[in-house]
Amino acid sequence: GQQVMQIPQYQHVQEGEDFTTYCNSSTTLSNIQWYKQRPGGHPVFLIQLVKSGEVKKQKRLTFQFGEAKKNSSLHITATQTTDVGTYFCAGSAGGADGLTFGKGTHLIIQP
Protein backbone atom coordinates (compact mmCIF):
# COMPACT_ATOMS: atom_id res chain seq x y z
CA GLY A 1 0.00 0.00 0.00
CA GLN A 2 0.87 3.63 -0.17
CA GLN A 3 3.56 4.80 2.21
CA VAL A 4 4.35 8.35 3.24
CA MET A 5 7.73 8.92 4.84
CA GLN A 6 8.46 12.09 6.75
CA ILE A 7 11.82 13.36 7.96
CA PRO A 8 13.26 14.32 10.30
CA GLN A 9 11.37 12.77 13.20
CA TYR A 10 12.62 15.43 15.61
CA GLN A 11 14.15 18.85 14.97
CA HIS A 12 15.62 21.12 17.62
CA VAL A 13 16.18 24.73 16.59
CA GLN A 14 17.04 27.97 18.30
CA GLU A 15 14.28 30.54 18.18
CA GLY A 16 14.75 32.59 15.05
CA GLU A 17 16.30 29.77 13.02
CA ASP A 18 14.60 28.25 10.01
CA PHE A 19 12.98 24.80 9.97
CA THR A 20 12.13 22.39 7.18
CA THR A 21 10.31 19.06 7.17
CA TYR A 22 10.18 16.74 4.16
CA CYS A 23 7.58 14.28 3.02
CA ASN A 24 8.10 11.52 0.44
CA SER A 25 5.51 9.17 -1.01
CA SER A 26 6.06 5.76 -2.55
CA THR A 27 3.39 6.57 -5.15
CA THR A 28 2.31 9.60 -7.15
CA LEU A 29 -0.12 11.70 -5.17
CA SER A 30 -3.29 13.44 -6.21
CA ASN A 31 -2.95 15.90 -3.37
CA ILE A 32 -0.99 16.45 -0.21
CA GLN A 33 -2.13 18.14 2.97
CA TRP A 34 -0.24 19.52 5.96
CA TYR A 35 -1.44 19.55 9.56
CA LYS A 36 -0.07 20.97 12.80
CA GLN A 37 -0.62 19.41 16.21
CA ARG A 38 0.28 21.49 19.26
CA PRO A 39 1.49 19.60 22.36
CA GLY A 40 -1.54 18.04 24.04
CA GLY A 41 -3.78 19.09 21.17
CA HIS A 42 -5.27 17.66 18.01
CA PRO A 43 -4.16 18.00 14.38
CA VAL A 44 -5.33 21.14 12.64
CA PHE A 45 -5.39 21.50 8.86
CA LEU A 46 -2.90 24.00 7.44
CA ILE A 47 -3.05 23.66 3.67
CA GLN A 48 -3.64 21.43 0.66
CA LEU A 49 -1.47 21.26 -2.48
CA VAL A 50 -2.76 19.68 -5.68
CA LYS A 51 -0.65 20.94 -8.63
CA SER A 52 2.75 19.72 -9.73
CA GLY A 53 5.43 22.17 -8.57
CA GLU A 54 2.94 24.20 -6.54
CA VAL A 55 4.24 26.62 -3.93
CA LYS A 56 2.00 28.24 -1.34
CA LYS A 57 2.84 30.64 1.45
CA GLN A 58 1.17 31.42 4.75
CA LYS A 59 3.09 34.22 6.47
CA ARG A 60 6.37 32.53 7.55
CA LEU A 61 5.34 29.09 6.26
CA THR A 62 6.15 27.95 2.72
CA PHE A 63 4.72 24.74 1.31
CA GLN A 64 5.97 23.03 -1.84
CA PHE A 65 4.71 20.11 -3.90
CA GLY A 66 7.29 18.36 -6.06
CA GLU A 67 7.20 18.27 -9.83
CA ALA A 68 6.61 14.53 -9.80
CA LYS A 69 3.92 14.89 -7.11
CA LYS A 70 5.72 12.39 -4.90
CA ASN A 71 7.29 14.74 -2.40
CA SER A 72 6.52 17.88 -0.45
CA SER A 73 8.13 20.17 2.05
CA LEU A 74 7.15 22.67 4.71
CA HIS A 75 9.60 25.45 5.50
CA ILE A 76 9.23 27.85 8.42
CA THR A 77 11.30 31.03 8.35
CA ALA A 78 12.53 32.55 11.62
CA THR A 79 10.80 30.16 14.00
CA GLN A 80 8.89 31.45 17.00
CA THR A 81 7.88 29.66 20.18
CA THR A 82 4.33 29.47 18.85
CA ASP A 83 5.57 27.17 16.08
CA VAL A 84 6.24 24.37 18.56
CA GLY A 85 4.37 21.18 17.74
CA THR A 86 4.25 18.23 15.41
CA TYR A 87 3.81 18.78 11.69
CA PHE A 88 2.20 16.02 9.67
CA CYS A 89 1.90 15.57 5.95
CA ALA A 90 -0.92 13.46 4.56
CA GLY A 91 -1.16 12.31 0.98
CA SER A 92 -3.79 10.73 -1.19
CA ALA A 93 -3.38 8.90 -4.48
CA GLY A 94 -6.87 10.03 -5.48
CA GLY A 95 -9.99 8.18 -6.48
CA ALA A 96 -11.27 6.09 -3.61
CA ASP A 97 -7.94 6.36 -1.83
CA GLY A 98 -7.96 8.13 1.50
CA LEU A 99 -5.29 10.10 3.27
CA THR A 100 -2.12 8.40 4.45
CA PHE A 101 -0.37 10.32 7.19
CA GLY A 102 3.35 10.57 7.68
CA LYS A 103 4.68 9.96 11.19
CA GLY A 104 5.23 13.67 11.72
CA THR A 105 8.13 15.94 12.58
CA HIS A 106 8.35 17.19 16.15
CA LEU A 107 9.61 20.77 16.20
CA ILE A 108 11.27 21.78 19.46
CA ILE A 109 12.32 25.39 19.85
CA GLN A 110 14.91 26.57 22.34
CA PRO A 111 14.52 30.21 23.34
Place this chain on the structure above:
Amino acid sequence: DGGITQSPKYLFRKEGQNVTLSCEQNLNHDAMYWYRQDPGQGLRLIYYSQIVNDFQKGDIAEGYSVSREKKESFPLTVTSAQKNPTAFYLCASSIGRATEAFFGQGTRLTVV
Protein backbone atom coordinates in the same frame (compact mmCIF):
# COMPACT_ATOMS: atom_id res chain seq x y z
CA ASP B 1 -20.54 26.48 16.46
CA GLY B 2 -19.91 23.70 13.97
CA GLY B 3 -17.40 21.11 14.98
CA ILE B 4 -16.54 17.62 16.02
CA THR B 5 -16.82 16.55 19.63
CA GLN B 6 -15.18 13.64 21.36
CA SER B 7 -15.95 12.56 24.87
CA PRO B 8 -14.62 12.00 27.37
CA LYS B 9 -11.20 13.64 27.18
CA TYR B 10 -9.67 11.12 29.59
CA LEU B 11 -10.87 7.59 30.18
CA PHE B 12 -9.61 4.88 32.50
CA ARG B 13 -10.65 1.25 32.27
CA LYS B 14 -9.64 -2.04 33.75
CA GLU B 15 -8.07 -4.64 31.55
CA GLY B 16 -10.64 -6.98 30.02
CA GLN B 17 -13.43 -4.40 29.83
CA ASN B 18 -14.89 -3.07 26.62
CA VAL B 19 -15.10 0.70 26.36
CA THR B 20 -16.90 2.97 23.89
CA LEU B 21 -15.54 6.33 22.77
CA SER B 22 -18.00 8.91 21.54
CA CYS B 23 -17.62 11.05 18.41
CA GLU B 24 -20.25 13.51 17.20
CA GLN B 25 -20.06 16.05 14.37
CA ASN B 26 -22.45 18.77 13.24
CA LEU B 27 -20.54 19.69 10.09
CA ASN B 28 -22.81 17.60 7.86
CA HIS B 29 -19.79 15.62 6.71
CA ASP B 30 -20.29 12.28 5.02
CA ALA B 31 -16.93 10.77 5.95
CA MET B 32 -15.78 9.99 9.48
CA TYR B 33 -12.61 8.36 10.75
CA TRP B 34 -10.98 6.95 13.84
CA TYR B 35 -7.22 7.21 14.32
CA ARG B 36 -4.95 5.93 17.01
CA GLN B 37 -1.88 7.95 17.97
CA ASP B 38 1.06 6.49 19.85
CA PRO B 39 4.37 8.28 20.50
CA GLY B 40 6.55 8.12 17.41
CA GLN B 41 3.86 6.33 15.37
CA GLY B 42 1.97 9.20 13.84
CA LEU B 43 -1.71 8.66 13.03
CA ARG B 44 -2.85 5.15 12.24
CA LEU B 45 -6.28 4.57 10.74
CA ILE B 46 -8.56 2.20 12.67
CA TYR B 47 -11.89 2.49 10.81
CA TYR B 48 -13.58 4.87 8.44
CA SER B 49 -17.09 5.43 7.19
CA GLN B 50 -18.17 7.25 4.05
CA ILE B 51 -21.89 6.86 4.50
CA VAL B 52 -24.46 5.91 7.10
CA ASN B 53 -24.67 2.17 7.83
CA ASP B 54 -21.38 1.48 6.06
CA PHE B 55 -17.82 1.42 7.35
CA GLN B 56 -14.47 -0.05 6.35
CA LYS B 57 -11.49 -1.39 8.25
CA GLY B 58 -8.35 0.70 8.31
CA ASP B 59 -4.79 -0.44 8.91
CA ILE B 60 -5.19 -1.50 12.56
CA ALA B 61 -8.85 -2.56 12.98
CA GLU B 62 -8.21 -5.70 15.05
CA GLY B 63 -9.73 -5.42 18.53
CA TYR B 64 -11.95 -2.47 17.59
CA SER B 65 -15.52 -2.11 16.37
CA VAL B 66 -17.60 0.82 15.12
CA SER B 67 -21.13 1.68 14.06
CA ARG B 68 -22.59 4.44 11.88
CA GLU B 69 -26.31 4.52 12.53
CA LYS B 70 -26.52 8.30 12.15
CA LYS B 71 -24.59 10.69 9.94
CA GLU B 72 -23.55 12.72 12.96
CA SER B 73 -22.24 9.89 15.12
CA PHE B 74 -19.41 7.37 14.77
CA PRO B 75 -18.68 5.66 18.11
CA LEU B 76 -15.65 3.43 18.55
CA THR B 77 -15.62 0.41 20.87
CA VAL B 78 -12.28 -0.78 22.14
CA THR B 79 -12.82 -4.43 22.95
CA SER B 80 -10.98 -6.68 25.35
CA ALA B 81 -9.40 -8.32 22.30
CA GLN B 82 -7.27 -5.22 21.68
CA LYS B 83 -3.93 -6.22 23.15
CA ASN B 84 -2.51 -2.79 23.81
CA PRO B 85 -5.42 -0.33 24.06
CA THR B 86 -3.73 2.48 25.98
CA ALA B 87 -3.38 5.31 23.47
CA PHE B 88 -4.66 8.68 22.28
CA TYR B 89 -7.71 8.23 20.03
CA LEU B 90 -8.67 10.87 17.48
CA CYS B 91 -11.92 11.09 15.57
CA ALA B 92 -12.10 13.11 12.37
CA SER B 93 -14.60 14.00 9.69
CA SER B 94 -14.41 15.34 6.17
CA ILE B 95 -16.69 16.20 3.27
CA GLY B 96 -15.12 13.56 1.05
CA ARG B 97 -12.69 10.68 1.29
CA ALA B 98 -9.43 12.67 0.99
CA THR B 99 -10.52 16.24 1.63
CA GLU B 100 -9.58 18.46 4.58
CA ALA B 101 -10.04 16.53 7.81
CA PHE B 102 -11.44 18.13 10.95
CA PHE B 103 -10.31 16.47 14.15
CA GLY B 104 -11.92 16.23 17.55
CA GLN B 105 -10.04 17.02 20.74
CA GLY B 106 -9.18 13.36 21.24
CA THR B 107 -9.72 10.83 24.02
CA ARG B 108 -6.77 9.58 26.02
CA LEU B 109 -7.57 6.02 27.05
CA THR B 110 -5.61 4.33 29.80
CA VAL B 111 -6.19 0.65 30.54
CA VAL B 112 -4.84 -0.64 33.83
